[in-house]
Amino acid sequence: MKQLSLLAAGLMFSAGVLAAAADQISVQEPYVRLAPPNAPATGAFMVIKNNGDKDVKVVKADNPASKVTELHTHLNEGGVMKMRPVPAIEIKAKGEAVLKPGGLHVMMIDLKAAMKEGDVVPITLTFDDGSSKQVDAKIVRPMPAAMPMEHKK
């Protein structure tokens, strides 16, 4: 509570200058894609919103389910999709960064154990000012179970 009132005071008197990056960030729809059996890695996806008036960068991600956690993006070079680490993911002031399959994502490499659908992985995002935020991402199957579907257009 003390922190909250301090933060409120800070916001009132200094227009958020004292606020840490993590405090101006909100994360929506976080999920981890259930990895296929034997897969060494999988991705986590989310929408990171920056509600503040300063650009913020995510410089690091961590999670307990894999040995290595990296920030990644996709490049499409002549139909060849390439996945490469990026040093940071920038979220502009009042903007958002969309982490989705085929684009930016948090890469969980070298999974320590088989994943279970429905489990929650706590992912810690660290920002360029050193502050951090924990995001609880549920493990989701990447596709609906194959079943007949009524598809009305």
Next chain:
Amino acid sequence: MSERVLMVIAGLLATLVIGLAIFWQPAMPERPLPKTVLPVAGDFTLQSAVGPVSLKDYQGKVVLIYFGYTYCPDVCPTSLAATAQGLALLTPEELGKVAMIFISVDPERDTPARLKDYAEFFHPGIVGVTGTPDKVAEVAKRYGVFYARQKVDTAGGGYVVDHSSDTYVVSPDGKLIGKIAHATAPDRVAAEIRKHLNQP
């Protein structure tokens, strides 16, 4: 401008349009798409967990072929999940006329048994196959597939494989007839398959 002048102009335009329609016959493809020449592709025999699998085994079906590998961190799952969702939109009757083959471009790490588990995770109808490195390279070349190893220290096994991520569509008589781009939305995947199912 008087009505008469307008009528004359309209008449001239109409003549021009009709004239063009009759006399000007450029070689237009049926659809206004850039015409890509598809490679020859053709038949192949590779190994699955239950023995050899050839393209010609699926004669009479529309066959989807995807080249990837099981250690693929994000590209293959993205593409295979979208394709599997597309397959899930087909009726059982339509699905009976479709087959899908997942060819590993990483035979060093991908055993047929491993490929089986991986492919079936996405859709029970997907058959995982691979072969010797030379054999896989030869098939990939015929389909116009590029792949190359990249050393990445943090990747399992120390490398990733960059590869073309299109899904190839083969007609019931074994000819390459189209490509579905990486991560095409499921409803468009289903529409693309249906287009070829309903060919006379």
